[in-house]
Amino acid sequence: MNELQLLSLLPFMVLAAASVVVILLIAFKAGHTVIQVTGFIMMCLVVLAMWYVKDTLPMLVPPLFIVDGQAALFTGLIICCVLVVGLLSYIYFEEREENPKEYYILLFLATLGGAILTISQHFISLFIGLELLSVSLYGLIAYLRTRNHAVEAGMKYLVLAAMSSAFLLFGMALIYMETGSMTFAGLSAKMAGQTGTPVFLLGMGMMIVAIGFKMALVPFHLWVADVYQGAPSPVTAFIATSSKIGTFAVLLRFAHSVDLQQYPLMITVFSVLAIASMVSGNILALRQNNLKRLLAYSSIAHFGYLLVAFLPGTEAGTEATIFYLVAYAVTLLAAFGVIVLLSNGEDEADQLEGYKGLIWRRPVLGAVLTIALFSLAGIPLTAGFLAKFMVLSAGVERSLWPLLIVLVLTSVIGLYYYLRVISTLFARPEPAIQTPGPRHPFFYFSTYAALIIMVGALCWLGVFPGLILQGIRSFLLLH
Amino acid sequence: MIILLLAGGVLCWLAGSKAPALGRWIALLTVTADLLLACWLCWCYHKFPDQSSWFINYQTTWIPSMGVSFHVALDGLGMVLLLLTFFLGILAVACSWNEIKEKTGFYFFNLLWTLAGISGVFVAMDLFLFYFCWEVMLIPMYLLIIIWGDSRRQYAAYKFFLFTQAGSLLMLLSILALYFIHGQQTGQYTFDYFELLRTTISPQAAGWIMAGFMIAFLIKLPMVPFHNWLPDAHSEAPTAGSLLLAGLLLKTGAYGMIRFVLPLFPEAAVSVSWWAMLLGVAGILYGAFLAFSQTDIKRLIAYTSVSHMGFVLLGIFSFSQIAMQGVVMQLLTHGLSTGALFVMAGMLKERLHTRDITRMGGLWTSMPAMGGAAILFTMASSGLPMLGNFIAELFILLGTFNVNVLFSVLGATGLILSALYGLRLLQKVFMGALVVTDPVRDLSMREMVIMAALSICIVALGLYPQPVIDTVHHLSFTLQPLHHE
Numbered sequence: 001m002n003e004l005q006l007l008s009l010l011p012f013m014v015l016a017a018a019s020v021v022v023i024l025l026i027a028f029k030a031g032h033t034v035i036q037v038t039g040f041i042m043m044c045l046v047v048l049a050m051w052y053v054k055d056t057l058p059m060l061v062p063p064l065f066i067v068d069g070q071a072a073l074f075t076g077l078i079i080c081c082v083l084v085v086g087l088l089s090y091i092y093f094e095e096r097e098e099n100p101k102e103y104y105i106l107l108f109l110a111t112l113g114g115a116i117l118t119i120s121q122h123f124i125s126l127f128i129g130l131e132l133l134s135v136s137l138y139g140l141i142a143y144l145r146t147r148n149h150a151v152e153a154g155m156k157y158l159v160l161a162a163m164s165s166a167f168l169l170f171g172m173a174l175i176y177m178e179t180g181s182m183t184f185a186g187l188s189a190k191m192a193g194q195t196g197t198p199v200f201l202l203g204m205g206m207m208i209v210a211i212g213f214k215m216a217l218v219p220f221h222l223w224v225a226d227v228y229q230g231a232p233s234p235v236t237a238f239i240a241t242s243s244k245i246g247t248f249a250v251l252l253r254f255a256h257s258v259d260l261q262q263y264p265l266m267i268t269v270f271s272v273l274a275i276a277s278m279v280s281g282n283i284l285a286l287r288q289n290n291l292k293r294l295l296a297y298s299s300i301a302h303f304g305y306l307l308v309a310f311l312p313g314t315e316a317g318t319e320a321t322i323f324y325l326v327a328y329a330v331t332l333l334a335a336f337g338v339i340v341l342l343s344n345g346e347d348e349a350d351q352l353e354g355y356k357g358l359i360w361r362r363p364v365l366g367a368v369l370t371i372a373l374f375s376l377a378g379i380p381l382t383a384g385f386l387a388k389f390m391v392l393s394a395g396v397e398r399s400l401w402p403l404l405i406v407l408v409l410t411s412v413i414g415l416y417y418y419l420r421v422i423s424t425l426f427a428r429p430e431p432a433i434q435t436p437g438p439r440h441p442f443f444y445f446s447t448y449a450a451l452i453i454m455v456g457a458l459c460w461l462g463v464f465p466g467l468i469l470q471g472i473r474s475f476l477l478l479h
Numbered sequence: 480m481i482i483l484l485l486a487g488g489v490l491c492w493l494a495g496s497k498a499p500a501l502g503r504w505i506a507l508l509t510v511t512a513d514l515l516l517a518c519w520l521c522w523c524y525h526k527f528p529d530q531s532s533w534f535i536n537y538q539t540t541w542i543p544s545m546g547v548s549f550h551v552a553l554d555g556l557g558m559v560l561l562l563l564t565f566f567l568g569i570l571a572v573a574c575s576w577n578e579i580k581e582k583t584g585f586y587f588f589n590l591l592w593t594l595a596g597i598s599g600v601f602v603a604m605d606l607f608l609f610y611f612c613w614e615v616m617l618i619p620m621y622l623l624i625i626i627w628g629d630s631r632r633q634y635a636a637y638k639f640f641l642f643t644q645a646g647s648l649l650m651l652l653s654i655l656a657l658y659f660i661h662g663q664q665t666g667q668y669t670f671d672y673f674e675l676l677r678t679t680i681s682p683q684a685a686g687w688i689m690a691g692f693m694i695a696f697l698i699k700l701p702m703v704p705f706h707n708w709l710p711d712a713h714s715e716a717p718t719a720g721s722l723l724l725a726g727l728l729l730k731t732g733a734y735g736m737i738r739f740v741l742p743l744f745p746e747a748a749v750s751v752s753w754w755a756m757l758l759g760v761a762g763i764l765y766g767a768f769l770a771f772s773q774t775d776i777k778r779l780i781a782y783t784s785v786s787h788m789g790f791v792l793l794g795i796f797s798f799s800q801i802a803m804q805g806v807v808m809q810l811l812t813h814g815l816s817t818g819a820l821f822v823m824a825g826m827l828k829e830r831l832h833t834r835d836i837t838r839m840g841g842l843w844t845s846m847p848a849m850g851g852a853a854i855l856f857t858m859a860s861s862g863l864p865m866l867g868n869f870i871a872e873l874f875i876l877l878g879t880f881n882v883n884v885l886f887s888v889l890g891a892t893g894l895i896l897s898a899l900y901g902l903r904l905l906q907k908v909f910m911g912a913l914v915v916t917d918p919v920r921d922l923s924m925r926e927m928v929i930m931a932a933l934s935i936c937i938v939a940l941g942l943y944p945q946p947v948i949d950t951v952h953h954l955s956f957t958l959q960p961l962h963h964e
Contacts (some may be wrong), residue, residue: 360582374618380614380615381615381618390545392652392655393545396652396656396658404652408645408649408652409645411644412641412648415640416637416641419637419640419641422625423625423633423636423637426622426625464541464542466541469542469544
């Protein structure tokens with residue numbers, strides 16, 4: 001490994017160091033605020049490091065890693081999500097007066113797992129990244145272990161994630177048996193010109209089960225609603241954004257290296273997964289009265305939409321998926337930010353009745369949630385619309401008509417439940433409940449500011465996406 | 480003009496939260512300024528020598544990487560509809576002057592943004608921009624219904640939004656298909672209307688792509704069997720909302736057909752014309768029959784809209800020049816007459832707190848001025864000579880007669896039916912024995928002004944429709960390729 005290769009891994013080393021720094025701080029009995037601020041600075045350092053090394057990209061670090069524009073893009077996105085999640089965590093955990101210090105270790109380890117996924121080009125690094133992510137998530141989900149649902153959610157995730165890891169390993173083993181290679185590049189060299197032997201395809205199928213589990217595609221979605229509901233809200237936000245983005249990044253790279261789209265069977269499998277996710281996700285969300293569960297089911301549907309852009313395997317498709325993920329991450333973080341700000345020490349603010357007339361009681365939060373929901377529903381003036389538009393256009397380019405028709409019809413179903421929440425927000429308010437003033441004014445207002453910035457970004461992306469599209473393109477051309 | 484509306488809307492919101500009255504005045508001033516601007520443009524347009532080309536054509540880049548530009552253009556048709564938009568916009572502001580008591584600022588914000596979306600639709604010459612505006616007008620409308628609507632507002636608002644959204648997403652698919660076909664042919668990916676006009680499409684593909692557009696426009700128009708959302712949305716919306724829905728939103732569907740479906744897919748349009756005309760006639764008769772059996776005054780008017788829009792569909796797909804002029808007239812006059820009826824329904828509701836016409840009756844004695852206006856507009860709506868609607872429907876039927884006698888005759892029976900429901904409405908509400916015992920106020924000064932403005936317009940259009948016909952004369956160029964079939 002030469003110097004440049006080491007340099008290109010700098011952001012990831014800073015990220016790994018972040019957990020160690022937090023451990024040391026805990027050893028020296030630092031307070032929550034100190035840890036929070038240090039964590040924030042460390043994450044900023046990661047971004048700075050990324051900026052610093054961007055001229056050396058793309059850089060191959062054989063055999064495990066490849067650091068290129070796409071990886072930088074996804075890692076940046078993950079880090080930005082974690083910055084927001086960290087901010088949300090402070091208020092959330094201070095309200096509950098639990099000792100949340102170790103929480104940050106787990107959070108940063110999980111982030112490291114996600115970031116490793118974005119640069120992995122080898123089965124080993126893929127597995128390490130995925131396990132680092134899931135093992136930290138077990139802890140994170142069940143972190144508030146005295147709460148209702150927390151342990152249940154943690155157990156559910158533990159059992160199912162362990163099973164999916166087993167599938168992943170078995171799939172890898174089968175592929176290794178067939179090709180004798182574990183790097184993505186080696187695989188594609190071995191498979192070049194072949195149509196895919198049964199064992200190879202079986203191995204791929206097993207890996208898809210594991211990846212599908214992580215991204216919560218139907219029929220591997222059974223954990224989603226319970227985990228989303230049971231986990232602390234910031235953790236839910238993390239699972240919904242960073243963890244899924246990381247998994248999607250590795251899927252994208254894997255598909256790109258082995259040219260997944262050349263196997264008709266794989267196309268069929270992914271089409272079926274996409275259709276099943278879009279249909280069941282949207283239908284299951286219809287009757288939910290719990291906002292977190294509703295967002296869980298809607299996220300299933302959103303990854304179904306995402307697969308529609310992923311399937312063509314074209315440049316436009318990749319661009320569309322990345323834009324979609326950016327829009328989706330910002331939107332979901334804004335929505336979860338509102339949930340966190342409304343939660344109090346006792347309950348999560350996840351029941352829909354609690355949101356009645358929110359827009360009149362707390363206009364800023366109400367407006368943020370409304371815009372976020374409009375963005376999820378894909379209404380113009382928001383980023384969600386352009387994201388959906390790009391997905392549609394990627395699909396139309398390759399004439400995936402059945403998928404597109406399903407996408408359109410299910411988005412109309414989806415619209416129904418988003419509208420249901422929005423109409424609750426706009427309902428006549430009940431007699432106002434006195435909310436106690438914020439106990440941590442600084443963090444409270446910085447969270448507010450973050451929310452407003454995110455909503456501003458949503459509208460800006462929805463109306464003038466030119467700049468960010470150019471950015472995505474220039475990053476992607478690097479590889 | 481659009482920016483003025485958008486900015487005015489935001490101002491209203493800000494001002495309205497401090498002082499409701501200020502919000503009202505800002506809204507009124509904004510729309511009036513737009514109307515004056517539109518009038519000035521119209522005056523310029525009449526001096527404009529070459530009426531077959533575009534009067535204003537402005538283009539600038541928006542999202543260059545996807546071939547999206549901000550391209551607006553104005554011709555006679557757009558001009559007429561813009562005038563109507565701002566005129567009804569003023570009335571909408573005026574008639575919600577006292578009706579809206581809470582959150583006034585936000586209300587006028589939504590109202591102005593709806594208007595901005597609608598005027599955007601009438602001038603957008605980039606399909607992406609068109610779709611954008613098409614959606615922009617829906618959200619504020621949805622909010623208008625769901626916040627200030629009547630008792631069943633949630634149900635109505637969902638239905639309205641889901642129906643129109645389903646249609647518009649299909650339209651989006653069609654737009655994208657067109658975009659890629661054009662891109663593959665010329666290597667230039669663009670959403671520009673004039674570029675896309677030059678695309679040659681295989682007949683089968685054209686059929687499918689047109690279907691996407693048609694469904695969106697038919698839902699908006701609305702046409703049987705897609706009319707389901709209309710009565711609910713109309714009856715639950717606040718008065719100004721109904722006014723905008725009937726007067727303007729329905730027009731965007733017709734406008735879309737004239738502007739996009741016919742020029743982009745001439746062959747495919749010809750091949751479905753018989754079916755479209757059949758649907759039009761079905762709409763005329765079905766709407767009229769259902770209007771006759773309604774007891775809710777707003778629902779009644781809503782069904783008459785279904786019936787009148789049937790004429791529009793019939794006229795568009797007869798591909799005759801006279802009918803096309805009738806269609807434009809019909810768009811204008813229907814906006815005025817139905818708008819007036821909705822305003823009146825709103826006034827009745829404000830006074831009597833009911834929309835049930837069986838619980839009204841004999842109102843003539845207490846409010847003769849309103850009764851007079853009501854007679855005028857019901858007569859206009861049933862197509863009495865001297866009033867604008869007569870000219871419109873006559874032109875459409877004349878144009879259709881050359882093409883298909885049967886449909887023309889059936890359409891004409893719709894006129895008889897419309898007289899029936901019109902008379903029934905008048906009789907139940909204003910004639911007969913006095914049912915309402917409480918004293919009822921007659922029209923106030925503000926309401927008088929609204930009614931007078933509407934009455935003058937509709938009579939003027941009936942007596943002297945030539946300016947409108949001249950303005951949309953150039954539409955015959957749209958029709959020409961259709962006759963070569």
